[in-house]
Amino acid sequence: MIQAVILDWAGTVLDHGSRAPMAAFVKAFAHFGVEISIADARGPMGMAKRDHIRLVGRAVNDAWRAKHGHDFNEADMEAIFAVFEPLNVAAVKTAEHSTLIAGAREALEWCKARGIRIGSTTGYTRPIMEELAPLAAAQGFSPEVMVCAGDLAAGRPAPLQMWYAMASMGIWPANTVVKCDDTPPGIGEARNAGCWAVGFALSGNIAGLSEAEMAWASEAEKAEMRARATAELLEAGAHLVVDSIADLPAAITAIQARMARGETP
Known part of the structure; x- marks a missing residue:
């Protein structure tokens, strides 16, 4: 059994x-001048967060290239993760998300x-x-x-x-x-x-x-x-x-x- x-x-x-990670993903990308939707943020949910950011970055690559002049890459992923993780930590500490x-x-x-x-x-x-x-x-x-x-x-x-x-x-x-x-x-x-x-x-x-x-x-x-x-x-x-x-x-x-x-x- x-x-x-x-x-x-x-x-x-x-x-x-x-819901805790959603605003964190949106804010993290916005920090680098790229808007993503909640649907974009939710797409790869369940994956490890670096993998998640990597996939969202690829999905919005055109907007990223227009803003930064290059395709979304691993250094960009790590930069976004460094902003994202503290935001997610703050979110999970609230009663709403815990x-x-x-x-x-x-x-x-x-x-x-x-x-x-x-x-x-x-x-x-x-x-x-x-x-x-x-x-x-x-x-x-x-x-x-x-x-x-x-x-x-x-x-x-x-x-x-x-x-x-x-x-x-x-x-x-x-x-x-x-x-x-x-x-x-x-x-x-x-x-x-x-x-x-x-x-x-x-x-x-x-x-x-x-x-x-x-x-x-x-x-x-x-x-x-x-x-x-x-x-x-x-x-x-x-x-x-x-x-x-x-x-x-x-x-x-x-x-x-x-x-x-x-x-x-």
């Missing part, structure tokens, strides 16, 4: 809509009661997580392991963070582990590691709404967001997609039923 759940952070366990998503505590307790262990990986860097992790711990989220972007040679969708987390926890085989994420790179990380992949549709980056904004959305609007996010996450390889971490117990139960029928990731 399932031995462990490896959780992403923003948009999965806390920061409904994964509060657990509704149902998280109950889902974690459900896992604990069944002996299912909890680990985590994240696209955030360790300096960001050094600020965010204590805020999450005060609310009851303290995973056994926290593997950050930059800890290993490659980030998502490479499986290295997942393998490191499982090795640190002493958990194997990979087909007894569920990875939960709200982004395609995070789902890819799970599949490449040989684990079950569960996508979160409404709490994460693809929907992009805060908990309050989601509460104001009509059922038709929620259905449209759910359908779009589900399609993207399934295309990335998710074995199933649910709305949020509140649905984790149901997702694990469904996966264990599939395992009982002989299915594997």
Whole structure:
């Protein structure tokens, strides 16, 4: 049966809509005279932040060249990262971006009661997580392991963070582990590691709404967001997609039923 759940952070366990990095990305590029949209910023979400900046830079390369007289390059990426990281650190320290998503505590307790262990990986860097992790711990989220972007040679969708987390926890085989994420790179990380992949549709980056904004959305609007996010996450390889971490117990139960029928990731 399932031995462990490896959780992403923003948009999965806390920061409904994964909103903390958005303004930081926009402000960081604006610092260098290039405007990017929220859609530009959200595109590669889930990847390590240097990889994320690299891809956004390539996407807006024409505007970058017009402003700076050369194509976006690695030195530009590092310069933007140096501006971005402190902005993201400041953002995650606010209650708006550090509060657990509704149902998280109950889902974690459900896992604990069944002996299912909890680990985590994240696209955030360790300096960001050094600020965010204590805020999450005060609310009851303290995973056994926290593997950050930059800890290993490659980030998502490479499986290295997942393998490191499982090795640190002493958990194997990979087909007894569920990875939960709200982004395609995070789902890819799970599949490449040989684990079950569960996508979160409404709490994460693809929907992009805060908990309050989601509460104001009509059922038709929620259905449209759910359908779009589900399609993207399934295309990335998710074995199933649910709305949020509140649905984790149901997702694990469904996966264990599939395992009982002989299915594997």
